[in-house]
Amino acid sequence: MVDFDVNAQVEHWLEDALSSWDDAQFLMEGDRIIFGLFAVQLALDKLIKAHLIKATEDIPPRIHNLLTLASLAALALTPEQELLMAELNTFNIRGRYSGTPMEQPTKAQAASMFKKAKEVFKWLIELL
Numbered sequence: 001m002v003d004f005d006v007n008a009q010v011e012h013w014l015e016d017a018l019s020s021w022d023d024a025q026f027l028m029e030g031d032r033i034i035f036g037l038f039a040v041q042l043a044l045d046k047l048i049k050a051h052l053i054k055a056t057e058d059i060p061p062r063i064h065n066l067l068t069l070a071s072l073a074a075l076a077l078t079p080e081q082e083l084l085m086a087e088l089n090t091f092n093i094r095g096r097y098s099g100t101p102m103e104q105p106t107k108a109q110a111a112s113m114f115k116k117a118k119e120v121f122k123w124l125i126e127l128l
């Protein structure tokens with residue numbers, strides 16, 4: 001285990017998550033759906049890593065799979081949250097590797113995912 005200030009690290013990851021969430025809102029409002037949902041995935045990734053640091057008192061792994069990170073952090077997800085995170089993981093791949101073929105969700109589908117993700121985001125903040 002690396003010796004570091006757990007509370008400072010949790011705060012750092014929380015601030016980064018909030019910043020990424022602001023980016024997600026901006027992109028979604030501008031109809032940049034793929035990158036907006038990528039930013040949503042990134043915000044949740046960072047927030048779950050804050051939980052992981054709190055739980056393990058160690059540096060989180062350099063992975064981006066929300067389900068794996070949530071499991072490592074021992075977060076009790078509902079089946080609906082698991083499904084949402086699995087869906088959002090696909091935008092992580094598309095956001096990082098722009099040549100990846102992917103069908104863009106409709107505005108209504110994206111708005112639904114964003115709304116559900118916002119509920120999860122708030123829940124994760126409350127748990128910290």
